Amino acid sequence: MSFVMSIIQMSTSTTTATTTNNTDTSTGTAAGNLSLTGSAGPSDIAASVGSSSVHHGDFRDQLFSKGWVVVPNVIPDDRAREYVSRAHDFLESFNLGYNRDDPSTWNLSSLPYNNKGGLYSAYGVGHQQFLWDIRQEPGLIDTFATVWGTSELLVSFDGINISVPLNLQEEQNKGLDSPWPHVDQSPNRRFFHCVQGIANLAPNGPLDGGLMVLRGSKELYNECFDRFAHQRPAEGWTPLDSYHHTPEMLEWMIKEKGCTWHKVEAPAGSVILWDSRTVHYGSIPLSTNPRVASYVCYKPAALISEEYREKKKEAIDQMLTSTHDPVMFTCRPRREPAPNDPGWSVRQVPDERPVLSEVGRKLAGLESY
Secondary structure (H helix, E strand, O other): OOHHHHHHHHHEEOOOOOOOOOOOOOOOOOOOOOOOOOOOOHHHHHHHOOOOOOOOOOOHHHHHHHOEEEEOOOOOHHHHHHHHHHHHHHHHOOOOOOOOOOHHHOOHHHOOOOEOOOEEOOOOHHHOHHHHHHHOOHHHHHHHHHHHOOOOEEEOOOOEEEEOOOOHHHHHHOOOOOOOOEEOOOOOOOOOOOEEEEEEOOOEOOOOOEEEEEEOOHHHHHHHHHHOHHHOOOOOOOOOOOEEOOHHHHHHHHHHOOOEEEEOOEOOOEEEEEEOOOOEEEEOOOOOOOEEEEEEOEEEHHHOOHHHHHHHHHHHHHOOOEOOOOOOOOEOOOOOOOOOOHHHHOOOOOOOOOOOOHHHHHHHOOOOO
16 A cells, blocks of 8 residues: 555545535625726735635635535436536447446446546546536636636636446456555645635536545645745746645645545535635546536636637637646647557547537637637
């Protein structure tokens, strides 16, 4: 057992996750009609939006104070079920042997290329029609509009997690059961910068694959990197919005600071939100239930530069999947064929271009607000 795994097992909380039921996602102006036009920068957003000292009376209070929250009833049940079905359609369309109704086909050889047991970012999956339909869900847009105080948003071209329970021995042999604690924010950014989201499409209980958060880690974000400044590389902390914590950092947060691992539980049709400074990872299913969850992230359109606006248009044109931040992102390059990627010969991009509504085109950055 790895040191990281032992620390995680030692600190995992068995407390049942709770959802907030006082959520009002009917308006995108709940944050006080924050003006983000002009030259608003990250520090402006941090001061105006991410403060934990301001009481909102809705899901933002837990999000900004604890670093994560579950917002229920964002996507109607019937559409959540439809998206789950379309996700399985996507896997079956590769004709590699996967059958949603036959668990004997739930193995790596029957699935297209993925990471961590079910994270799909290849094949231009970010531009599959069903993922664009999810991004255009009014409830999702309204929820992020409430976070940012504006409905003029851009969305990421992120991938999807479809984790079917695999043979445990197969997962262990491939290292898929190993935790990967990280934050999706550069250590150089010492402020509130991004709220990430998971559109949870199937019921997600304590043993189902899903989001693990390290409770208390968001509050320790700056202190951690100051405390472990000696681990900073000679060239400095990475400028990329991704950092995987060292075992020493995790031990300090858990043993000395009292942080605990917590499996987030969420109903179908909910969205899980978390501050990018919160240490987290995705766990594999320990039950017999597949996990289906779409990664979604929206930020104010006023924050994007012309350079990145053009990059969004290029990503749409080439149907490239992007990283999580919709205004400061990188695109995953088209992959070359590999021995472990039988799906490559089936497709490298979606068979058809997605059809976007006017709202979708604005979210994509193809049209201005």
